[in-house]
Amino acid sequence: MDRINQPKVKPYLLTRSLSPENQETPIQFIDADMIPDKLFYRRNHFSYPAFSYSNYFLPINGSVSKPIVLSMQEILEFPSKTIQIVLECSGDKRSFFEPKLFGEQWEKGAISQGYWSGVPLRTLLERSGLSEGAKEVVVEGYDFGERTDLDKVFTFARSLPIEKALHPDTIIAYEYNGKPIPFKHGYPLRLIVPQWYAMASVKWIKQIRVIDSHFTGPFQAIDYVYYPHKETDQEAFPVTTVNVNSTIQKPLDMDILNTGMHEIKGIAWTGQGVISKVEISIDGGTTWLTAKLEPSKNNGYAWQSWSYEWTVSKKGEYVILSKATDSTGRPQPTDPFWNRKGYGYNAIDHVKVKVE
Numbered sequence: 001m002d003r004i005n006q007p008k009v010k011p012y013l014l015t016r017s018l019s020p021e022n023q024e025t026p027i028q029f030i031d032a033d034m035i036p037d038k039l040f041y042r043r044n045h046f047s048y049p050a051f052s053y054s055n056y057f058l059p060i061n062g063s064v065s066k067p068i069v070l071s072m073q074e075i076l077e078f079p080s081k082t083i084q085i086v087l088e089c090s091g092d093k094r095s096f097f098e099p100k101l102f103g104e105q106w107e108k109g110a111i112s113q114g115y116w117s118g119v120p121l122r123t124l125l126e127r128s129g130l131s132e133g134a135k136e137v138v139v140e141g142y143d144f145g146e147r148t149d150l151d152k153v154f155t156f157a158r159s160l161p162i163e164k165a166l167h168p169d170t171i172i173a174y175e176y177n178g179k180p181i182p183f184k185h186g187y188p189l190r191l192i193v194p195q196w197y198a199m200a201s202v203k204w205i206k207q208i209r210v211i212d213s214h215f216t217g218p219f220q221a222i223d224y225v226y227y228p229h230k231e232t233d234q235e236a237f238p239v240t241t242v243n244v245n246s247t248i249q250k251p252l253d254m255d256i257l258n259t260g261m262h263e264i265k266g267i268a269w270t271g272q273g274v275i276s277k278v279e280i281s282i283d284g285g286t287t288w289l290t291a292k293l294e295p296s297k298n299n300g301y302a303w304q305s306w307s308y309e310w311t312v313s314k315k316g317e318y319v320i321l322s323k324a325t326d327s328t329g330r331p332q333p334t335d336p337f338w339n340r341k342g343y344g345y346n347a348i349d350h351v352k353v354k355v356e
């Protein structure tokens, strides 16, 4: 009998919740440096907003020399830039904390990357001008809903300190992978903040407001704060820069392998500098072997793919560890930094396999 052509089998998102929609990328099955938008993770605090695109304008006001309202056409006329960046939810890998924490039980897939295009926020702020004393730039989304803890309705809004807002690679994006941003990811305009956890990258921008005080919205002053202690808020500090991290994509956890050669591969990323080293251990961390970093054309904001050729002749169970270090010298820690809301998990990654 003729061989039948095998249909192409594709991975899907992993559902964490439907309302609001929270789904993760099947990160173990991603082999590209550009995630198609169908496989981009989705993280929402509220239901999707309804607003008019045909009549879309972007107001920039507050502590500015001249408040402005820009049309989409005007925004598209500014010089644009395209940046390959990884967006990682600060709750990525939360399910691995011990003791466990409340919140979305993300495994390893609250992370995606691709090419975002848009105009630097800086360019728009140069157009409006900044008043003396301007301290933070608040970006507000169109989505809103009730917060049960505060018994009040809020929109999703976050601020950036002026320096981060003026960074040339902080952009107001209108395209993802060369096409208008898909609705679920922030159409028509989304803030993109390289190197910070993705809560900073506000979707569906409604307005930009410059303030000369410190923004205290709940998604900044209550959530997205590291609380190191279980019972008190002492020593709390804001979630900002992405921690150095890595994820093993192959083999899969609890795979059964034969003896011989196996490729161990994965990704590593950081919000500070670039990935300078990825090490593998197959003996529980006693010895570390240097993985090969794929030649990358990335600008420092994308993840780094890596691989290691593992030849195994002895049958048994193995735990494979991966540890990334970035160019500022930060290695992944053995133990995660436990914090009450479960942000920034970046302990050394591991999978277990059996060789038989």
Ligand SMILES: Nc1nc2c(c(=O)[nH]1)N[C@H]1C(S)=C(S)[C@@H](COP(=O)(O)O)O[C@H]1N2
Pocket: 040, 041, 042, 043, 044, 045, 046, 088, 089, 090, 140, 141, 142, 143, 156, 184, 185, 186, 198, 199, 200, 201, 202, 203, 204
């Ligand atoms: N307007 C708005 N922007 C938002 C959010 C949101 O709920 N509303 N979620 C934030 C969080 S916590 C993350 S991790 C990313 C998720 O982006 P994605 O759904 O495109 O993957 O968007 C951020 N921007």
Ligand SMILES: [Mo]
Pocket: 043, 088, 089, 090, 091, 198, 199
């Ligand atoms: Mo997030």
